[in-house]
Amino acid sequence: MALASTLAFFVVAYLVVTSAPGWPRVQATFFSLDVARRSFPQILTGLWLNLQVLVVGGLLVLALGLLLAVLRTLRGPAFAPLRLLVTVYVDLFRGVPLIIVLYLVGFGFPALGLQGAPTSPFVLGTTAIVLTYSAYVAEVFRAGIESVHPSQRAAARSLGLTHRQSMRIVVLPQALRTVTPALLNDFVALQKDVGLISVLSVVDAVRAAQIVVGQTFNFTPYVVAGLLFVLLAVPSARIADAVSARARRRQQSGSLL
Amino acid sequence: MNDTPPGAGPVLDVRGVVKAFGSNVVLRGVDLSVEEHRVVALIGGSGSGKSTMLRCASLLETVDDGQVLLDGEDVTDPRVDADRVRRRMGVVFQAYNLFPHLSVLENVTLAPTVVHGRSAAEAREEAHALLARIGLAEKATEYPDRLSGGQQQRVAIARALAVRPRLLLLDEITSALDPELVGEVLRVVREVAAGGMTIVMATHEMGFAKQVADTVCFLDGGVVLEHGPPAQVLGDPVQPRTRQFLARVIDAGRL
Known part of the structure; x- marks a missing residue:
C-alpha cells in the first residue's frame, strides 16, 4: 500500500513536470545525458578532494569541539577568562556565515604574507570549516556534559578521582552516548558544506562541475555533483537514524539515572 | 596504601x-x-x-x-x-549514583585501579570477594540498570568499601x-x-x-x-x- 501510493505520487509528479511548456528546454540544459557522461569523471575526481576535507576536517572538528566544551565547563573563578574566551569564540563562529569565514581565511590569511604560513587552499579551506563547525560541535558536547547528573561527578570525586579522571572515565563516556545522534546530524551537514571550499578555487566536485558548465553552457554538471553529494549523505543519514532509534529504545527500557 | x-x-x-x-x-x-x-x-x-x-x-x-x-x-x-x-573515605549516596555505563564489577574496581594503583587482577579478585559478601557474586557482569534499587545500593556499598576506607x-x-x-x-x-x-x-x-x-x-x-x-x-x-x-x-x- 505504501509502495503503491508512493509510486502513484511520483508518476503524477513526473507527468505534471514533463507536460509543462518549458520542459524540453529544462531537460536539455539540466538533464542532458551526454553532458552528464562527459563531466562525470572530473566531478568524481573533485569529489575525492571533498572526501579528504570531510575526513580530515571531521576528525579535527571532533577534537577541537571536545576541547572547547571541556574548557567551557571548567568550574572555579580561576578559569573565568578561559571560559569567556571560549564563549566569545563559539558566539563568533556560530554567527558568521561559513562562506565569509572561507573568504577571510582563504584569501585574507595568505595575504598577510607570513613566513612559512600555509597557502594551500585545501589546508586553508579545511581550517575555515574546522573553525566554524567546532563552534557548533563544542555546544553539542557541552550540552552532553551538562546532561550528566552532578551526582555522578560527586560519586566519582568521593572515590578520590581527580577532576580530570572523573571527566575522562565517568562524565565524558556518558555525555558522548547522549550526543552521538546530534553529532551524526552535524556530520551530515558537514558533508555538503565541504562543497563550499570551491570558492577558494580548489577543484573539488562543485568547482569541477562549474568548469564544465562554463565550457558547455549546460547546467547538467551541477545536477550530477548534487546527486553525488546526496549519495554521500544517504548512508550517514541512515546511520544517524539508527543510532537515534537505539538511543530512544535504551532510554525507554531503563532508567539511566 | x-x-x-x-x-x-x-x-x-x-x-x-x-x-x-x-x-x-x-x-x-x-x-x-x-x-x-x-x-x-x-x-x-x-x-x-x-x-x-x-x-x-x-x-x-x-x-x-x-x-x-x-x-x-x-x-x-x-x-x-x-x-x-x-x-x-568511602561515601554511599541516597540515590546510589552507580556509574550506568560501567558494569557492576567495573564500578567496584574503578577506584582501586585508577586511584590506588592496584593491579587489575588484584582489584578484580577483591571486588569478586566483596560482591560475594553482599550476595551479588553472580551480578558482576550486569549493568546497574538491570539491578533492583536494593541491589544497586549494595553494589554502591561494595564500591565504597573497595578503596579500604578509614x-x-x-x-x-x-x-x-x-x-x-x-x-x-x-x-x-x-x-x-x-x-x-x-x-x-x-x-x-x-x-x-x-x-x-x-x-x-x-x-x-x-x-x-x-x-x-x-x-x-x-x-x-x-x-x-x-x-x-x-x-x-x-x-x-x-x-
Whole structure:
C-alpha cells in the first residue's frame, strides 16, 4: 500500500513536470545525458578532494569541539577568562556565515604574507570549516556534559578521582552516548558544506562541475555533483537514524539515572 | 596504601563547622567526634543539615568556618590536596549514583585501579570477594540498570568499601528504596559495622540506629542539639525538640 501510493505520487509528479511548456528546454540544459557522461569523471575526481576535507576536517572538528566544551565547563573563578574566551569564540563562529569565514581565511590569511604560513587552499579551506563547525560541535558536547547528573561527578570525586579522571572515565563516556545522534546530524551537514571550499578555487566536485558548465553552457554538471553529494549523505543519514532509534529504545527500557 | 592512624585520637573530628548556601545557613557550628570502630547515627528532620554535614566531612563541599580533622589532620586546610583525602573515605549516596555505563564489577574496581594503583587482577579478585559478601557474586557482569534499587545500593556499598576506607559515610542510603528492599541493605551495613568499620550515617531508620549505632546525634537548626547512646537519645531525650521530632517519627510508624 505504501509502495503503491508512493509510486502513484511520483508518476503524477513526473507527468505534471514533463507536460509543462518549458520542459524540453529544462531537460536539455539540466538533464542532458551526454553532458552528464562527459563531466562525470572530473566531478568524481573533485569529489575525492571533498572526501579528504570531510575526513580530515571531521576528525579535527571532533577534537577541537571536545576541547572547547571541556574548557567551557571548567568550574572555579580561576578559569573565568578561559571560559569567556571560549564563549566569545563559539558566539563568533556560530554567527558568521561559513562562506565569509572561507573568504577571510582563504584569501585574507595568505595575504598577510607570513613566513612559512600555509597557502594551500585545501589546508586553508579545511581550517575555515574546522573553525566554524567546532563552534557548533563544542555546544553539542557541552550540552552532553551538562546532561550528566552532578551526582555522578560527586560519586566519582568521593572515590578520590581527580577532576580530570572523573571527566575522562565517568562524565565524558556518558555525555558522548547522549550526543552521538546530534553529532551524526552535524556530520551530515558537514558533508555538503565541504562543497563550499570551491570558492577558494580548489577543484573539488562543485568547482569541477562549474568548469564544465562554463565550457558547455549546460547546467547538467551541477545536477550530477548534487546527486553525488546526496549519495554521500544517504548512508550517514541512515546511520544517524539508527543510532537515534537505539538511543530512544535504551532510554525507554531503563532508567539511566 | 593503607594509612595507619597516628595516635589514638578520633578518626573524624568535626569542629564548629559552618556552612551556608547563599543566605541559607545550613550548619551553624557542628561538633562531632567519631572514634575508631564506632558507628555514629545522625538523625533529624529534613533540612536539619545531616546530608550537608556528611558532604562537608567528605570534602564534597567546602566549609565556611570550622575544621574537619581526619586522623588528626586538618583536611579543610586549603593547602591540603582534597583528592588525596577523599581516597581515605568511602561515601554511599541516597540515590546510589552507580556509574550506568560501567558494569557492576567495573564500578567496584574503578577506584582501586585508577586511584590506588592496584593491579587489575588484584582489584578484580577483591571486588569478586566483596560482591560475594553482599550476595551479588553472580551480578558482576550486569549493568546497574538491570539491578533492583536494593541491589544497586549494595553494589554502591561494595564500591565504597573497595578503596579500604578509614571511614564510611552513609547518606540516607535507604531513603530512596522500596520498603521491602530496605532490609537487605541494612543487613550489609550491620555486617560491615560488625567488621569494625568506622561509620557515620545519616538515617531515618530509628530502629536500625538503635540496634547498630554506638552514638546517636540529633541535628536541629544546624547544630548537634543532643547526642549520646541510642537508648538515651531515642528512649529518654533531654531536649524538647528531640522529643517533638521523635513523637512525629513514632506517629509515622517508623520507630
